[in-house]
Amino acid sequence: MDKRERAERAKQEEAAMNRVLIWIGGSVVLEALLLLLNRYYVNYQVKDIEIAMALRNVFSVLAVVLPVCFLGCLAWWVTSWKKGSRRVMPQVLTTIAGVLAACALIVHFYDKTGVKALYVGVPCLAVLALIYYLYQREFFVMSLMSGAGLLGLWLLNRRLAHPMEVYGYxxxxxxxxxxxxxxxxxxQERNGVFQRGDKRMVLLPKDANYTMLYATCLVVALIQVIGLVMGPMMLLYGVLIVWLLAMAVYYTVKLM
Known part of the structure; x- marks a missing residue:
């Protein structure tokens, strides 16, 4: 590797680290807002009833406004991408609007339970961003599948109260x-390349481990079936977490 290649690689690593820091900083801000929301919206005192009612009305509006803003930003991003433009602003605004819209909808529809879920969800989102920018893409997909599996197990505890929502998920x-x-x-058949017309996108590297992807699909699916039949036992959480940690070790070694 010559000096020019090393400089380019260092530049890419610095850019990735900056994005990770932005995600972590954003998650810290969101967690702070959730703490305030917990104080004045969930565990409010008698003197704070007016504030709690005002927040309830605000989230009723945000649950409509923010998703509309997200769709508008997404349309802008897709349009700029089709034109070949690689501007950062549409991507940044779409991501921010998407995260805020999801939070507003969760708080509006799930109230106290939604706020508690966001306590865990926001840090998990920051961890997923770290994996996306610093690790191989196939490990990011595995993390998404494992996270979806853990969420599915958690929701199974609530299937008696919300059966349609749980089974729909x-x-x-x-x-x-x-x-x-x-x-x-x-x-796998196309060496990780997706091609449509003249556009060619490398979604996975040539040395991607597809066996691990298939294995993770199978493990998560089996865990969900067992949880559905026998209930979401703590052992099932442990299996998914251990599997994810094993994948983390494997891909950390591959980075070295």
């Missing part, structure tokens, strides 16, 4: 796993 999760398996097979 599980159906979407299975479709996601199938989509990952099918897409992985197609990419």
């Amino acid at each position: 599980l159906a979407v999760e299975i479709l996601f796993l199938v989509a990952v398996a099918v897409t992985s097979h197609l990419l």
Whole structure:
């Protein structure tokens, strides 16, 4: 590797680290806002009832406004991408609007439970961003599948209270796993390259480990089926977490 290549690689690593720091900083800000929300919206005192009611009205509005803003930013991003432009602003605004819209919808529809879920969800989002920018892409996909599996197990504890929502999520999760398996097979045949017309995108590197992708799909699917039949036992959480940690060790070694 010559001096020019080393400089280019260092520049890319610095850019990736800056993005990770932005995500971590954003998650810290969101966690701070959630603490305030917990104080004045969830565990409010009698003297704070007016503030709690005002926040409830605000989230009723944000649950509509923020998703519309997200769709507008997404359309801008897609349009600029089709034109060949690689401007950062549409991507940044779409990401911010998407995260805020998801938070607003969760708080609006799930109230106290939603706020508690966001306590865990926001740090997990920061960890996923770290994996996306610093690790191989196939490990990022495995982390998404494992995270979806853990969320599915958590939701199974609430299927008696919200059966339609829980079973709806599980159906979407299975479709996601199938989509990952099918897409992985197609990419394996094409050396990780997706091509449409003149546009060519390298989605996975040539040395991507597709066996691990298929194995993760199978493990997560089996865990969900067992949890559905026998209940979300703590052992199932442990299996998924151990599997994810094993993958983290494997891909950390590959980075060295």
